[in-house]
Amino acid sequence: MKLIKTAFASVALSLLAAPAMAEHHMDHSKMDHSAHDDMVAEPNTDADPATSAQTVTAKVNGLVCDFCAQAVRKVFKKQDAVESVNVDLDSGEIVLGLKAGATLDDETIGKLIRKSGYSLVSIDRGEGA
Amino acid sequence: MSFLSRAAPFAACLTWAALAPMAEARPVSYPGGWTVMQMNNGDSSSLHAHYSPTASDSIGFYAERNWAEDVQFTGLQYNRLLKRWNGPSSQANTYLKLGVGQADPFGDASAELSGFAGFAADWETRRWFASYEAKATDYAGNKSVRHSGRVGVAPYIGDYGDLHTWLMLQVDNHPEGDEPVTTTPLVRFFKGVQMVELGYTLETEELLANWIIRF
Numbered sequence: 608m609k610l611i612k613t614a615f616a617s618v619a620l621s622l623l624a625a626p627a628m629a630e631h632h633m634d635h636s637k638m639d640h641s642a643h644d645d646m647v648a649e650p651n652t653d654a655d656p657a658t659s660a661q662t663v664t665a666k667v668n669g670l671v672c673d674f675c676a677q678a679v680r681k682v683f684k685k686q687d688a689v690e691s692v693n694v695d696l697d698s699g700e701i702v703l704g705l706k707a708g709a710t711l712d713d714e715t716i717g718k719l720i721r722k723s724g725y726s727l728v729s730i731d732r733g734e735g736a
Numbered sequence: 737m738s739f740l741s742r743a744a745p746f747a748a749c750l751t752w753a754a755l756a757p758m759a760e761a762r763p764v765s766y767p768g769g770w771t772v773m774q775m776n777n778g779d780s781s782s783l784h785a786h787y788s789p790t791a792s793d794s795i796g797f798y799a800e801r802n803w804a805e806d807v808q809f810t811g812l813q814y815n816r817l818l819k820r821w822n823g824p825s826s827q828a829n830t831y832l833k834l835g836v837g838q839a840d841p842f843g844d845a846s847a848e849l850s851g852f853a854g855f856a857a858d859w860e861t862r863r864w865f866a867s868y869e870a871k872a873t874d875y876a877g878n879k880s881v882r883h884s885g886r887v888g889v890a891p892y893i894g895d896y897g898d899l900h901t902w903l904m905l906q907v908d909n910h911p912e913g914d915e916p917v918t919t920t921p922l923v924r925f926f927k928g929v930q931m932v933e934l935g936y937t938l939e940t941e942e943l944l945a946n947w948i949i950r951f
Contacts (some may be wrong), residue, residue, distance in 0.1 A: 669822025671860050674950060676896045677929060678766030696896050723766055724791035726822040
């Protein structure tokens with residue numbers, strides 16, 4: 608019973624600490640990341656899409672968790688044309704940075720998103736810096 | 737025992753499972769993805785490692801040591817995503833799970849061909865979660881059916897890569913068990929490719945501990 612009470616207390620403490628940890632983490636995300644990114648391996652640490660030759664933003668339905676984001680990233684990272692993949696769960700968008708001179712047509716992007724298990728809504732293309 | 741007489745319980749399980757509702761952590765990953773799930777509660781401990789050749793299928797090893805039924809099961813499990821609904825801010829899924837292998841009853845009894853069938857359904861947004869799962873097992877002739885439902889809420893919404901926390905309540909129904917209905921408050925921590933769940937079953941005063949990793 609002592610073990611159970613200890614475990615229960617641990618869970619309760621974790622419960623109390625988690626939101627504060629997350630808040631701290633999210634506050635950090637609003638700050639300058641230039642130094643932070645060098646120290647912590649975050650999932651979205653691909654090259655900045657703005658520095659890629661071309662960026663493609665795909666609006667996708669069904670992105671609700673990190674496993675979803677991971678699935679999309681793994682599938683697109685296998686493409687030779689793709690330099691970076693960044694997923695924004697808030698907006699439901701995938702931002703692809705393409706390598707210089709590389710192309711990835713809409714049909715292929717749609718196929719890869721379906722292959723990942725999600726639904727393509729729209730694609731916007733923009734030139735990088 | 738003839739093949740037909742052995743197959744009959746499985747066919748019955750399949751039929752029943754196809755008609756029943758249910759859910760658990762998503763049993764199918766992305767194409768080429770591996771997943772390891774280790775689940776523990778007062779009745780059993782299990783290990784499931786699977787590979788997903790597509791976003792709709794996974795197949796892998798499943799082992800379960802079940803103290804409630806005094807048996808150990810070892811075999812293969814196949815999971816099929818039956819249908820997914822992708823919404824602008826939600827996702828819902830239905831899954832079929834099938835397992836076949838051998839069950840070794842505790843004691844001197846010899847191993848027997850055994851299996852299970854399950855049907856799962858879940859619905860999730862970044863704030864809310866609900867799932868329902870039913871699993872019918874035939875472990876060495878010992879037939880059993882379990883139902884499990886969950887509701888959950890995320891107290892805050894984290895970005896991709898943040899630590900995500902879910903507060904959940906799980907209700908299990910095992911008609912053959914000493915406690916046919918149990919309730920388990922639990923907390924789920926989710927960060928990157930790892931998910932950990934810790935809970936406490938009120939009626940049996942037993943801990944729940946689950947761990948999932950995808951790579």
